[in-house]
Amino acid sequence: MISRLLLVVAMSLAVALPAKSETRIEEVTSPKGIKAWLVHDTTLPIVALEFAFRGGAVQDAKGRDGTANMVSGLLDEGAGELKAQEFQSRLEDSAVELSFDTRYDSFFGSLRTLSANEDEAFDLLKLAVTSPRFDQDAIDRIRAQVMARIRQNSTNPEALAHYNFQEQAFPGHPYGREVEGTAETVTSITRDDLVTFHRNNFARDNLVVTAVGAIDAETLGRRLDEAFGDLPATAEITPAAPATLTNVGTLTVVEMDTPQTAISFGRPGPLRKNEDFMAYYVLNHILGGGTFTSRLFNEVREKRGLSYGVFTGLFPLSASGYVMGQVATRNDRAGEAVSVIRDEFRKLAAEPPSEEEIAKAKKYLIGSFALRFDSSNKIARNLLQFQIDNLGIDFINERNALIEAVTREDLARAAKSLLGDGELLVVAVGKPEGLESTGTSSGDR
Amino acid sequence: MFSLSRLMVSALVTATLSHGTLAQAQPANITGPEVETFTLNNGLQVVVIPDHRAPVVTHMIWYKVGAADEPEGESGIAHFLEHLMFKGTKTHPGGAFSAMVSELGGQENAFTSQDYTSYYQRVAKEHLPTVMEFEADRMTGLVLSDEVVNPERDVVLEERRMRTDNDPGSRLSEAIAATLFVNHPYGTPIIGWQHEIEQLDRANALSFYDRFYTPNNAIVVVAGDVTTGEVRTLAEATYGKIERRGDVGPRMRPAEPDLLAARRVTLADPRARQPSLTRTYIVPSYANAEGRQAHALDLLAFILGGGSTSRLHRSLVADQSIAASAGSYYQGDALDQSRFVVYAIPRENIDMERLEKALDAELSKIVKDGVTAEELTRAKKRLVAETIYAQDSQTTLARAYGTTLTTGGTVEDVKEWPSVIEAVSAEEIQAAAKLALQINRSVTGLLLTEEAPPQ
Numbered sequence: 001m002i003s004r005l006l007l008v009v010a011m012s013l014a015v016a017l018p019a020k021s022e023t024r025i026e027e028v029t030s031p032k033g034i035k036a037w038l039v040h041d042t043t044l045p046i047v048a049l050e051f052a053f054r055g056g057a058v059q060d061a062k063g064r065d066g067t068a069n070m071v072s073g074l075l076d077e078g079a080g081e082l083k084a085q086e087f088q089s090r091l092e093d094s095a096v097e098l099s100f101d102t103r104y105d106s107f108f109g110s111l112r113t114l115s116a117n118e119d120e121a122f123d124l125l126k127l128a129v130t131s132p133r134f135d136q137d138a139i140d141r142i143r144a145q146v147m148a149r150i151r152q153n154s155t156n157p158e159a160l161a162h163y164n165f166q167e168q169a170f171p172g173h174p175y176g177r178e179v180e181g182t183a184e185t186v187t188s189i190t191r192d193d194l195v196t197f198h199r200n201n202f203a204r205d206n207l208v209v210t211a212v213g214a215i216d217a218e219t220l221g222r223r224l225d226e227a228f229g230d231l232p233a234t235a236e237i238t239p240a241a242p243a244t245l246t247n248v249g250t251l252t253v254v255e256m257d258t259p260q261t262a263i264s265f266g267r268p269g270p271l272r273k274n275e276d277f278m279a280y281y282v283l284n285h286i287l288g289g290g291t292f293t294s295r296l297f298n299e300v301r302e303k304r305g306l307s308y309g310v311f312t313g314l315f316p317l318s319a320s321g322y323v324m325g326q327v328a329t330r331n332d333r334a335g336e337a338v339s340v341i342r343d344e345f346r347k348l349a350a351e352p353p354s355e356e357e358i359a360k361a362k363k364y365l366i367g368s369f370a371l372r373f374d375s376s377n378k379i380a381r382n383l384l385q386f387q388i389d390n391l392g393i394d395f396i397n398e399r400n401a402l403i404e405a406v407t408r409e410d411l412a413r414a415a416k417s418l419l420g421d422g423e424l425l426v427v428a429v430g431k432p433e434g435l436e437s438t439g440t441s442s443g444d445r
Numbered sequence: 446m447f448s449l450s451r452l453m454v455s456a457l458v459t460a461t462l463s464h465g466t467l468a469q470a471q472p473a474n475i476t477g478p479e480v481e482t483f484t485l486n487n488g489l490q491v492v493v494i495p496d497h498r499a500p501v502v503t504h505m506i507w508y509k510v511g512a513a514d515e516p517e518g519e520s521g522i523a524h525f526l527e528h529l530m531f532k533g534t535k536t537h538p539g540g541a542f543s544a545m546v547s548e549l550g551g552q553e554n555a556f557t558s559q560d561y562t563s564y565y566q567r568v569a570k571e572h573l574p575t576v577m578e579f580e581a582d583r584m585t586g587l588v589l590s591d592e593v594v595n596p597e598r599d600v601v602l603e604e605r606r607m608r609t610d611n612d613p614g615s616r617l618s619e620a621i622a623a624t625l626f627v628n629h630p631y632g633t634p635i636i637g638w639q640h641e642i643e644q645l646d647r648a649n650a651l652s653f654y655d656r657f658y659t660p661n662n663a664i665v666v667v668a669g670d671v672t673t674g675e676v677r678t679l680a681e682a683t684y685g686k687i688e689r690r691g692d693v694g695p696r697m698r699p700a701e702p703d704l705l706a707a708r709r710v711t712l713a714d715p716r717a718r719q720p721s722l723t724r725t726y727i728v729p730s731y732a733n734a735e736g737r738q739a740h741a742l743d744l745l746a747f748i749l750g751g752g753s754t755s756r757l758h759r760s761l762v763a764d765q766s767i768a769a770s771a772g773s774y775y776q777g778d779a780l781d782q783s784r785f786v787v788y789a790i791p792r793e794n795i796d797m798e799r800l801e802k803a804l805d806a807e808l809s810k811i812v813k814d815g816v817t818a819e820e821l822t823r824a825k826k827r828l829v830a831e832t833i834y835a836q837d838s839q840t841t842l843a844r845a846y847g848t849t850l851t852t853g854g855t856v857e858d859v860k861e862w863p864s865v866i867e868a869v870s871a872e873e874i875q876a877a878a879k880l881a882l883q884i885n886r887s888v889t890g891l892l893l894t895e896e897a898p899p900q
Binding site: 041043044045046048076084085088089092093094095097112114137140141144145147148149151152154155156157256257258259260262291292293301302303304305306307308309328329330360363364365366367368369370371373374375376377 | 498499500501531540543544547548549550551552553567568569595596597598599600601602603604606607610611612613614669715716717718719752753754759762763766769770790792793823826827830831833834836837838839
């Protein structure tokens with residue numbers, strides 16, 4: 001299905017991935033002007049659609065954190081004339097998979113159907129995105145689910161470390177709030193909040209769509225108009241104010257009676273549009289990217305057995321970029337784990353990686369790109385993200401060449417900016433030894 | 446998001462533990478394209494799943510050994526060995542294998558269950574010979590020293606703390622399994638008991654390795670842009686050169702006595718702020734079910750608690766508004782007896798006793814009256830559609846075949862699964878419900894906040 005996609009990819013790594021067939025990415029514009037990227041492939045009788053409305057949880061009204069999240073749970077709980085149970089029966093009867101999800105900057109939707117049920121799938125999609133009912137019984141039901149999850153997470157060390165990290169990193173900013181909200185804010189969300197969120201956030205000008213599978217460009221154009229054509233032309237959304245991760249150099253301990261301490265740590269990082277983004281990307285891979293070869297993996301896990309997992313990732317959100325990592329370690333060695341991590345940040349800041357280490361990292365990042373495109377869903381999700389990041393359809397051609405072009409000097413520059421003096425914002429949840437709070441703790445909750 | 450029920454499910458299923466990720470319970474319900482299988486002279490079975498859409502392959506080796514095959518007192522050794530398999534061989538010392546996979550732009554990992562241990566790499570197709578050579582090499586050449594074994598034991602203990610000790614729900618699941626299986630090793634957690642993990646050493650690992658890691662106890666599954674001919678040539682040149690280390694013998698584990706006693710396990714913890722109720726029944730698996738019993742149990746699990754149209758959701762979550770979520774699942778992929786699980790998470794201020802009564806009422810109803818034609822049609826459509834969706838992912842297909850073949854099934858079983866599902870009657874589902882939902886063959890688990898009065 002992806003071969004032309006891979007053909008496109010292959011232009012920059014023709015050796016590694018020879019082109020196989022004629023599949024390609026097309027840009028489709030519907031009669032009503034809705035744009036989408038399409039990979040037309042008929043190997044399987046499946047159509048996968050991934051889409052997003054820019055906006056997301058950042059658009060939650062103040063004190064009503066969790067509104068977008070509740071909307072994501074309510075779109076398949078009754079729409080148009082169909083009450084929740086009727087709507088869900090229709091989905092199940094035709095084996096249509098429809099789900100929604102929200103993050104800080106975007107509200108995501110995902111549809112998967114067998115070709116034979118395409119009509120029904122797009123009818124139901126249209127109902128869900130254009131006329132959700134928000135019936136009171138459904139609101140109560142979804143609120144109860146969210147509250148159950150909030151209660152579960154309230155004593156989950158990893159979740160708490162992450163929440164506290166966001167709060168310390170972005171105090172007073174939407175990125176400092178929890179996407180799913182708190183017990184207090186979720187309790188206060190009204191039907192009006194949900195209706196308002198839906199009205200403001202679901203429009204054609206903030207919609208991004210990718211389709212993959214047994215659907216041609218003309219049919220997709222028609223389907224896009226059916227599903228999304230009745231939405232308002234423009235969204236009423238306010239972009240989040242630019243922000244920089246704060247409280248670097250502070251450490252917060254949240255006491256909890258657990259045998260293991262969960263730790264989140266991080267620093268400010270680049271936005272996606274940063275010219276050096278690929279250098280940061282390679283740098284993060286070397287430091288703590290998700291393979292068994294990163295420096296943190298070696299130092300923390302392989303050499304010292306301090307943790308089962310340790311990783312860092314770049315988070316280039318629309319209004320702020322940062323690097324964040326996580327680790328969980330036994331209480332009596334938590335201090336050691338944090339100091340090993342700090343040392344690795346400092347080491348990398350002081351001296352860029354060797355040419356050999358850089359070459360290996362690039363080889364992995366270039367070679368593994370194709371693995372992100374071996375199923376319809378993965379192709380659709382990756383292409384959607386490229387669109388959300390405004391990377392342009394040519395990015396897939398260029399991506400590997402951009403990584404190849406990163407030099408040791410680029411990495412030195414990125415390391416200086418990303419790692420600076422190596423100071424970190426650290427939040428630890430558990431009963432850690434060797435860690436003392438320096439920052440303001442928001443305490444157990 | 447709304448994966449609350451799924452979250453709970455994965456918290457409640459006995460975790461399949463892995464080097465880096467948690468293996469999800471995989472229903473053996475997935476068909477595939479022209480899948481072929483052959484066996485090498487040394488007894489190694491090979492399965493080839495062609496998928497020519499992208500020039501990528503998934504290469505997996507499955508050993509027919511898991512936690513349930515461990516010597517007494519050495520719980521966790523199967524999983525510990527899985528970690529140690531990344532420590533290098535005579536030919537490729539230290540982390541050379543992982544470094545090589547990484548340089549090829551490949552991905553790799555491994556996972557251990559009660560019944561199997563599996564290692565895999567995903568790479569561009571031209572690198573298949575390399576990963577096959579490395580994987581074949583580590584079937585015999587493992588080198589372990591205390592310098593690598595000791596820190597890795599600490600890693601596994603951290604993994605246990607993270608997955609189990611840090612989470613009251615997981616601790617309850619462990620207690621439920623230990624109560625359900627009193628004689629069979631399925632009652633012991635895959636990752637092992639902490640005090641036994643602490644005692645595991647290099648000698649335990651090597652002895653387990655020598656006994657079970659042999660070509661006649663392994664299955665290689667290759668999915669992706671390959672032909673059977675190509676894979677046969679490569680397999681003969683790599684795995685084919687390895688000699689058998691002996692016969693592993695039949696996989697006979699101590700059988701479970703039929704206790705015929707309803708058991709209850711309660712875990713009250715101040716950190717369990719969201720109570721939950723689960724009931725786990727001992728039932729036949731695909732490996733030891735009669736006729737279409739196991740297929741009927743998969744359909745039953747879907748009709749009873751497989752989603753928002755299911756009975757438990759409609760009754761407890763939607764109509765009575767007493768549960769935040771509710772559902773059921775059947776873990777059919779086990780070599781010995783298996784589990785059928787129903788669960789419910791109460792809404793705030795709902796009494797657990799009331800929740801359990803409502804749950805029991807739905808269970809009695811399905812045993813007494815069976816399922817409707819409409820429910821059966823919907824469930825069949827849904828499960829058969831899953832097999833088409835599954836063909837979209839070579840990794841999903843590879844895992845489905847590996848799981849089935851290491852838990853007593855055959856390639857034919859996987860291929861025929863959709864047509865057998867289509868053939869199941871409403872009567873068979875009712876019979877399966879009667880067989881499965883016997884309170885005397887179950888453990889009811891309650892997770893409560895410490896403040897609540899014990900039941």
